Amino acid sequence: xxxxxxxxxxxxxxxxxxxxxxxxxxxxxxxxxxxxxxxxxxxxxxxxxxxxxxxxxxxxxxxxxxxxxxxxxxxxxxxxxxxxxxxxxxxxxxxxxxxxxxxxxx
Amino acid sequence: xxxxxxxxxxxxxxxxxxxxxxxxxxxxxxxxxxxxxxxxxxxxxxxxxxxxxxxxxxxxxxxxxxxxxxxxxxxxxxxxxxxxxxxxxxxxxxxxxxxxxxxxxxxxxxxxxxxxxxxxxxxxxxxxxxxxxxxxxxxxxxxxxxxxxxxxxxxxxxxxxxxxxxxxxxxxxxxxxxxxxxxxxxxxxxxxxxxxxxxxxxxxxxxxxxxxxxxxxxxxxxxxxxxxxxxxxxxxxxxxx
Numbered sequence: 195x196x197x198x199x200x201x202x203x204x205x206x207x208x209x210x211x212x213x214x215x216x217x218x219x220x221x222x223x224x225x226x227x228x229x230x231x232x233x234x235x236x237x238x239x240x241x242x243x244x245x246x247x248x249x250x251x252x253x254x255x256x257x258x259x260x261x262x263x264x265x266x267x268x269x270x271x272x273x274x275x276x277x278x279x280x281x282x283x284x285x286x287x288x289x290x291x292x293x294x295x296x297x298x299x300x
Numbered sequence: 301x302x303x304x305x306x307x308x309x310x311x312x313x314x315x316x317x318x319x320x321x322x323x324x325x326x327x328x329x330x331x332x333x334x335x336x337x338x339x340x341x342x343x344x345x346x347x348x349x350x351x352x353x354x355x356x357x358x359x360x361x362x363x364x365x366x367x368x369x370x371x372x373x374x375x376x377x378x379x380x381x382x383x384x385x386x387x388x389x390x391x392x393x394x395x396x397x398x399x400x401x402x403x404x405x406x407x408x409x410x411x412x413x414x415x416x417x418x419x420x421x422x423x424x425x426x427x428x429x430x431x432x433x434x435x436x437x438x439x440x441x442x443x444x445x446x447x448x449x450x451x452x453x454x455x456x457x458x459x460x461x462x463x464x465x466x467x468x469x470x471x472x473x474x475x476x477x478x479x480x481x482x483x484x485x486x487x488x489x490x491x492x493x494x495x496x497x498x499x500x501x502x503x504x505x506x507x508x509x510x511x512x513x514x515x516x517x518x519x520x521x522x523x524x525x526x527x528x529x530x531x532x533x534x535x536x537x538x539x540x541x
Binding site (some may be wrong): 196197199200205207208209210211212213215216217219220221222223224225226227228232235236238239240241242243244245246247248249250251252253254255257263266267270271273274275278280281283284285286287288289290291292293295296 | 324325327328344345352353359363366370374379380382383384387388390391395399401409410425467473474476477478479482483484486487496497498499501502504508515516519520522525526528529
């Protein structure tokens with residue numbers, strides 16, 4: 195089926211399809227968990243999920259990164275350990291990357 | 301995980317707390333929204349269309365990938381696949397958040413999940429570990445993110461050409477850096493190394509050979525399931541010589 199995104203109807207159809215898909219991903223896991231009892235094993239699984247997901251998000255970024263990104267990661271960790279503020283640490287890491295890219299064109 | 305016996309709640313105070321904390325995320329959300337707005341304008345989306353997409357889809361990476369396939373022959377399928385691939389991790393996020401929300405009416409939880417994004421999910425997990433169960437914190441932070449996301453989209457689609465190259469400003473690095481500092485906060489000890497490292501290793505391989513954002517789903521499942529099925533060491537082993 196071909197849809198023309200330059201017409202209002204075509205664009206609305208595309209956005210509607212994207213909206214339904216996005217909402218389904220947000221509620222699918224939630225819905226299915228209603229039928230799962232939280233045993234110690236399930237609890238261990240859910241507890242480990244955040245760090246496993248964060249490792250998964252960071253690995254490819256680290257793999258594709260260069261010196262600027264590595265320095266950015268290091269500064270992020272250092273600032274977080276000093277101040278325990280995640281947004282401040284992220285902004286510091288972002289600033290480091292911007293400075294190094296500007297200075298050395300990484 | 302701190303065990304709390306009382307059910308989850310939804311309070312006005314919680315909403316305000318989440319919203320105020322979310323204000324700290326505004327620079328990043330606005331910048332990310334502006335990146336999307338600029339690129340949307342670049343493929344010919346009207347400001348209204350870009351804004352509507354941001355309001356309803358509310359997923360930066362998914363929307364960017366959709367724009368990337370804007371000239372695909374089967375655009376409708378390409379955009380749906382883009383959203384599914386990039387948001388696949390939210391299936392896991394939703395599973396992880398469900399026990400925390402137990403006891404709150406589905407009339408509140410299902411609309412609340414519309415606002416599920418990365419930062420407020422991570423915040424919900426932090427609240428869960430602290431033994432707090434006010435899900436309005438999650439909604440408040442999601443609302444703050446939505447405000448920033450829409451403001452950024454409108455600014456980017458309207459006046460984006462004034463901004464210059466977003467990469468030069470390091471804006472693409474905000475989200476990874478934010479996740480890294482969250483991971484530091486989640487880190488409790490050596491036992492956390494394996495789920496993190498296995499997730500990272502599997503994600504690296506899947507990213508290399510599959511693409512999309514399937515690496516997050518694959519790595520997240522592999523690392524966390526390993527933790528769930530890891531043979532449990534008896535406690536006294538740690539004090540043995």
